[in-house]
Amino acid sequence: MNETAPEIIENVRLEEGLNFGLTSASLPNRTLEVFGGIQGETVDIRLFAHKAGRGYAQVIKAHTPSSERVIPSCPYFGDCTGCTFQHINYIHQLQLKHRIVTAEFEKAELFGIDISPVVPSDEESGYRNHARLSIYHANLGFVNRFSRRHIQIDHCRIMNPGINKVLAGLQGKCGETRQISIRYGSNKDNYLIQPKLVKANVDIESGQKEYHDILLGHNFCISAASFFQVNNPQAEKMANLIKNHLNLSGSETLVDAYAGVGTFAVLLSPDCKRVIAIEESAAAVKDACLNISGIDNIELIQSKTEDVINQFEGQMDALILDPSRSGAHPSVLATICQNPPRNLVYVACDPSSLARDLKILLAGPFELSSVIPVDMFPQTYHVETLALLKCKL
Ligand SMILES: C[S@@+](CC[C@H](N)C(=O)[O-])C[C@H]1O[C@@H](n2cnc3c(N)ncnc32)[C@H](O)[C@@H]1O
Structure with a gap:
């Protein structure tokens, strides 16, 4: 697609799309995925790109705006494609996320499952504690997913104010690197900025090896290579939902698989x-070792879950699985179907991986108690989902 001569198509009716939170438009000769629209609207669109056999377009005018449409408060919306839902009111964003989870379950032929309403985020803006920015001619910003153009961003609506402060201080001064990661521990007011900037003429320290934050009163040390939940208040809610489901009495052994820096292990250890x-x-x-200091009932195993999950003898009381986007390794699922824990919590950031893995677990010895989507990522199509299961044997 020639970016200087974008193709405009008028009066297109938008249908439900769901992929990446986009709507879809069926044209006589092709189907397009459309950014910035809402199902049922008639709009004019500008073609962006064809990628991997798919066409992408962006709404430039809504002739029949949906009642769910709002004016995005972010000036970069559309140029920046990071937040797919900025033009949709928050209540409807939550309804769409519910629909996204339901659709993935239906694709996996998991029908008739009662999915709870999405747990809303307390903050619709300013919630993210981690920014990964790309740098072009010293300017920090994001890359448009469709056109691949770099968009300079001076203030990101979904980032914590602490991140925006650093962004403002570094803007235009980071020519020495192509990517930068800014993480902010809001409850401890400290930063991790990687890589270390040696040429930038700024009085902002960078190159920290780790930063610190607090969840539910517990201190966490998080180093540059470690995962940490990006929305602190929602992570705390998730830990409480897990605790309620596991109904712990203090006598149980909990296995926390894919434990990261020990988030759930620490929060549930009492x-x-x-x-x-x-x-x-x-x-x-290494971070988890620090995070569990002073807590004497946690043991850490550094290993792939699939290499050790079959070594537990007897029935586990409780198991948390919180894998990366690709989901749990098939052999992990096979092992826990053979030796099922009494209670199982599956935490998923990708509903399609969750649906695929649930299909296996529900064909085995588990039944669902509930499925609770949690909005960790307002303004985007992303949704975290908790599946709470029990052994039915
Ligand atoms: C989504 S994060 C969850 C971390 C943690 N539960 C939390 O809430 O902070 C997934 C974690 O699984 C780890 N991981 C990925 N593959 C793994 C595997 N096969 N076995 C064990 N851990 C793995 C990653 O390093 C990452 O820390």
Whole structure:
């Protein structure tokens, strides 16, 4: 697609799309995925790109705006494609996320499952504690997903004010690197900025090895290579939802697989007799070692979950699986179907991986207690989902 001569198509009716939170438009000779629209609207669109056999377009005018449409408060919306839902009111964003989870379940032929309403985020803006920015001619910004154009961003609506402060200080001064990661521990007011900037003429320290934050009164050390939940208040809600489901009495052994820096292990340890945390990343395990200091009922295993999950003898009381987007390894699912824990919590950031894995678990010895989507990522199509299961044997 020639970017200087974009193709405009008028009066297109938008249908439900759901991929990446986009709507879809059926034209006589092709189907397009459309950014910035809402199902049922008639709009004019500008073609962006064809990628991997798919066409992408952007709404430039809504002739019949949906009642769910709002004016995006971000001036970069559309140029920046990071927040797919900025033009949709927050209540409807939550309804769409519910629909996204339901649609993935239906694709996996999981029908008739009662999915709870999405747990809203307390903050619709300013919630993200981590920005990964790309740099072009020293300017920090994001890359448009469709056109691949770099968009300079001076203030990002969804980032914590602490991140925006650093962004303002570094803007235009980072020519020495192509990518930068800014993380902010809002409850401890400290930063991690990587890589270390040696040429930038700024009085902002960078190159920190780790930063610190607090969840539910517990201190966490998080190093540059380690995962940490991006929305602190929602992470706390998620930990409480998990705790409620597991109904812990203090006598249980909990296995926390894909444990990261020990988030759930630490937060649930006061309610368990013993916690075993499994994590493959050496950096995250090193952080977890610090994070569990003073807590004597947590053991850490540095390993892939699939290499150790079959070594537990007897029935586990409780198991948390919180894998990366690709979901749990098939052998992990096979092992827990053979030796099922009494209670299982599956935490998923990709509803399609969750649906695929749930299909296996529900064909085995598990039944669902509930499915609770949690909005960790307002203004975007992303949704975290908790599946709470029990062994039915
Ligand atoms: C989505 S994060 C969850 C971390 C943690 N539960 C939390 O809430 O902060 C997934 C974690 O799984 C780890 N991981 C990825 N593949 C793994 C595997 N096969 N076995 C164990 N850990 C793995 C990653 O390093 C990452 O820390």
